[in-house]
Amino acid sequence: MSSTLLPAPALRIGPIALDAPVVLAPMAGITNTAFRRLCREYGVGLYVSEMITSRALVERNATTMRLITHHESETPRSIQLYGVDPATVEGAVRLLVDEDRADHIDLNFGCPVPKVTRKGGGAALPWKLGLFREIVTRAARAAGDIPLTVKMRKGIDTDHLTFLDAGRIAEDAGVAAVALHARTAAEFYSGQADWSAIAALKAAVTSIPVLGNGDIWSADDAVRMMAETGCDGVVVGRGCLGRPWLFGELAAAFGADHRLVDANLGFVAGAFRRHAELLVEFFDDEDRGCRDIRKHVAWYFKGYPVGGDTRARLATVSSLAEIDDLLATLDLAAPYPGAAAEGQRGRAGTPKRPALPDGWLDSRDLAEEATCALAEAELDHSGG
Structure with missing residues (x-):
């Protein structure tokens, strides 16, 4: 920050x-x-x-x-x-x-x-x-x-x-x-x-x-x-x-x-959800929009306390309802992790x-x- x-x-x-x-x-x-x-x-x-x-x-x-x-x-x-x-x-x-x-x-x-x-x-x-x-x-x-x-x-x-x-x-x-x-x-x-x-x-x-x-x-x-x-x-x-x-x-x-912003886990989860929603609107197809958000999972949750199983399931979602259910399992009050979330990302x-x-x-x-x-x-x- x-x-x-x-x-x-x-x-x-x-x-x-x-x-x-x-x-x-x-x-x-x-x-x-x-x-x-x-x-x-x-x-x-x-x-x-x-x-x-x-x-x-x-x-x-x-x-x-x-x-x-x-x-x-x-x-x-x-x-x-x-x-x-x-x-x-x-x-x-x-x-x-x-x-x-x-x-x-x-x-x-x-x-x-x-x-x-x-x-x-x-x-x-x-x-x-x-x-x-x-x-x-x-x-x-x-x-x-x-x-x-x-x-x-x-x-x-x-x-x-x-x-x-x-x-x-x-x-x-x-x-x-x-x-x-x-x-x-x-x-x-x-x-x-x-x-x-x-x-x-x-x-x-x-x-x-x-x-x-x-x-x-x-x-x-x-x-x-x-x-x-x-x-x-x-x-x-x-x-x-x-x-x-x-x-x-x-x-x-x-x-x-x-x-x-205070980029705690709740904020990041909300941004991820908003991105997925906009992708669904862009493709005019919920399944396609949710498939496209999958590649963003590791980037959004870099450094945050999101378990491997949850990450894996987020990377296979096919509906906004499925995203909502998975995000609801997170500790949304978890604070911004600092350096663990920063630095290089992408290829x-x-x-x-x-x-x-x-x-x-x-x-x-x-x-x-x-x-x-x-x-x-x-x-x-x-x-x-």
Whole structure:
């Protein structure tokens, strides 16, 4: 729990003014409408959708069209796009703008998943400077008055860093902000994020906001990142898993008028139940919504006195009534457990050699054979 108070920094992304310099990072299978609504109930900031594949969007895939639909309470509406073909990305941006489906659009160039980088997409793509420039320039032009931002990683590995070049290109292309996950694709989510890279990007990109991402597990971490790097805001991913009220703590830490919660077991159980209820509404299917909440069990109850049998049963629920019965068996007065509930959560993985198209690193120009591989790169994988 943070007790740090600072004057509220102003963060403006294009015409969007945020009460706190905080952005929810897109996470596949996590940051759907249900989770975004829950985070909003606790705090303030910009809450970004799951990553949307540009090709699926322009083809009006039914699942994709549902994922880009926001609840009426969601303002501003923020959507992240992933794509590798300039024309397709441009078409996806135009669709969002022409049909008034977004108030902010983010482009993902941070995905480290091998199935994406193997085809030259995600964190591998900024290595090809011309391709990156064309995608971002055409997307920014298509966005018009809607602010377009870019999220990226440091690069492919320590020998092939791309973030400074990419940041400058994005700035010149007219994007409204850039965000850096301070790891390379090779690091995946392992080790410690290199916040000095965020400071370097902030020094290189001076006319638009620079946002930092990586290892923000608490409000104190966010305050420290901004103090150490000079970045204009923070992007929070795994730190809010099972802890959507972190956005309230962040708001309070940055001087917004938000009350800190007492996260005892009763409070956490209530948040878990609310999340399940919102998922049922999102899927319009109680069984599916309850199946989706199962993956959140370990995150919500990390460090709390919830027995293994109860955890196992919560991880197999199929109805809200079943959730209610199980939560009623808990000691809801159990206090917040402190350090046991804090720190890293979510996937970490281990460093690995990035999967890349043959000869990808030989040149920063896009070879003809690589263009064919890129056509297969638009897959539904999380990034960042």
